[in-house]
Amino acid sequence: MTQTLRLGIAGLGTVGAAVLGMVARRAEALSASGRTVAVTAISARDRSRDRGLDLSGFAWFDDPVALARSEEIDVFVELIGGADGPAKDAVEAAIAAGKHVVTANKALLARHGAALANAAEEKGVALAYEASVAGGIPIIKAIREGLAGNAVSRVYGILNGTCNYILSRMEAEGLTFEACLKDAQALGYAEADPTFDVEGFDTAHKLAILTSLAFGVEIDADGVSVEGISGVKPLDLTMADELGYRIKLLGVAQATEAGIEQRVHPTMVAKASAIAQVMGVTNAVTVDADAVGELTLIGPGAGGNATASAVVADIADIAAGVRRPTFGRPVAGLAAPRRVEMQRHEGGYYIRLTVHDRTGVAAGVATRMAEAGISIESIVQRRSAKAASTDPQGRSGQPVPLVLITYAATEGTVREALAAIDRDGLLAEAPQLIRIERE
Structure with missing residues (x-):
């Protein structure tokens, strides 16, 4: 058996803790490729915080950049979050040091994905990010690998569980947006400042990544038209029901003669459609392609275990020596996006x-x-x-x-x-x- 694939995890929140546990539980299965996988080093903001985990067996780094450069790891797992700051610095440092990178950071990829992918290509390392979109749903692999023989015409979906939970509660109970948001915050589904979720920006970042994969274009997060759900009223949901629809916050990327539409907004979908049946915090993504027709994947879009599942799937690929272009083709082969204005x-x-x-x-x-x-x-x-x-x-x-x-x-x-x-x-x-x- 070849040497152990050593992981360094930066960020020990819900997802980081779940990854630690999953790697330990699935050690035998992960070694089936012929290479043992183990976490050897970790980094987090607060060393003294009680996380309910025994961390004594891991090397501790206060600075994630130092962890990224460490000779003690082969793969840097970034679970810090944020488009810039420590997450970006650490990922850049890891790639420069010849380390593979696994990340769940959609904001980082939406803003800097092309530059990071180009750097990873030059260094011959993997930049893997299955966990960045739709949590436990393997949509990245589905589009990049499973549908490689298809021409995609549209990809759309429910990409934010917070918004879907709020709209589901509003419809089922006739509550206002404000009342449902308060409940979502109490349950931990929404942040104290929920703007990033409820105004559609989280969905927009995820959609920009899917657009690049589906259509072979450079990521264009600024080209996404974004509208959130705060203006949806109970009457709108009642009328939608009477007219045979449900309201969902969708991210939609669609190929047109003029270019590629990228839009995030509340949307009426027919109640008989698969995506209309998706309620609560669940996510769903539908791909329209020429060979397979319509393909819909439904599952948990967030949470420790669901997101950790996607992170560990990427780790398993690296352990098996699977290496693919970050966005399905070399960065130089990505086309410049042709924006289609919402008008x-x-x-x-x-x-x-x-x-x-x-x-x-x-x-x-x-x-x-x-x-x-x-x-x-x-x-x-x-x-x-x-x-x-x-x-x-x-x-x-x-x-x-x-x-x-x-x-x-x-x-x-x-x-x-x-x-x-x-x-x-x-x-x-x-x-x-x-x-x-x-x-």
Whole structure:
């Protein structure tokens, strides 16, 4: 048997602790490739913290960069997090020192993936990152390796468990976003500052990585159009249900004649679709490809064991001598991305307008839509019980919701029509706009 593959783990939070335990439990299976795998060194911010683990058998490094350069390791496992700072410094140091790198850091890859992959190529080391997208779902390997013979036309999915949990609770219990977010924080599903999750930035980083893999282009995180879920109201979920949809925060990358769309936003999906059935903190990714058709992978998108599973899978590949280009092809072979601005997106739309309940308003809205060339699939106007009881024949003048479902239209055209409706003085508040993703 050849020499032991020595691991150095930087970051001993939930995932780091789970990796330590998994490597120990699965030592025999991991050695099946012919090489023993063992953790030999660790690094974390606080040496004195009680993590419920016996760390006495590992070399301790206060500085992750020093660990990355250490002669005591062959593989540097980065579980620190963050696009810059210690994580970036340590990964760069590890690659420069000829160490393989395994990371779960989507922010680091979204911002610096090309440069790090290029450095890894020059040094002949692996830069592995299965755990960076969708936790325990092996979507990186599925796209890069399992679907290598396919031309991908679209990849989309639920990539953030916090948002899916909140939307699931809002739908099931009729709660507000704010109430569900508070519960998510209490359960540990959301951070004290939840902005990165609920406003879609976490999903955008993961989507940028999947886009590069699926379409052979350079990572373009700044090219992702991002919209979060904080504006979704219980009424939107109720109307979605009545119309045969569910609302999910999706990350979508789609090839078009103009280039590649990258977008993150609340989305109406048909209740009969596989992705609509995914509730709670679970993640799901669907790939549309020419040979296999539609392929959907569903599973835990976060958590210690799920993420550790993906980290250890990468370690097993390195132990077996498996080495592939970071993004499916050499960095020099990645094409420059052609961005498609959101205004050019074409699809169906759910539009909720809060209008004044008076005669002619619905007709005025329909006229402006028709002038913009937008065809309406359905229109629903609701009056409050109070308005109906006090004015059963006429109109109360009070704000009421008017919901439209459109056939395919461009984002720019829809926005122009809504601006015209606003100029006509028909709106009592800003409109709600949610895209519909067709199968």
